[in-house]
Amino acid sequence: MSVPDVFLDTSVLVRAVIEDLPSHQEARSYLEAVRDDRARGAIATHALAEFFATITALPSRPQHGPKEAAALTDRISDLLQIVDLRVEDYKNAINRMVEHDLSSGAVYDALHVAGAERVDAAELATFNVRDFRRMSPKAPTQLVVLPP
DSSP: OOOOSEEEOHHHHHHHHOTTSTTHHHHHHHHHHHHTTSOOEEEEHHHHHHHHHHHHHSOOSSOOOHHHHHHHHHHHHHHSEEEOOOHHHHHHHHHHHHHTTOOTTHHHHHHHHHHHHHTTOSEEEESOHHHHHTTOOOTTOEEEEOOO
């Protein structure tokens, strides 16, 4: 398994495929860089489910039903390295939540951080400044917060 240049969270994946969302082109450029062999990209396994859930719930035009969302999920999983999260990654994420006195859905962001750290990704890219600034990854992974 090669070290990824960039580990993408779900916010980047969603904006990359939904054209009418802000910063679509910036998000899409990450997937294009991987597609064109200019970068190595990765995501955590749970990002696939988050992506599917998000794009089937968004009121976008066209609406993405389950069949189209599944096809997009397949394309993403074929393009990016998928980091299978282990029990130790979940414990790492939960410990990070305790360390920073965080609760609720932020644990899903902590899982992205744990995955990026495990594979020593150079960058963890996100549009979600609020949660990720509170739990930045450890070196060598650098947090890259993209402008909304």
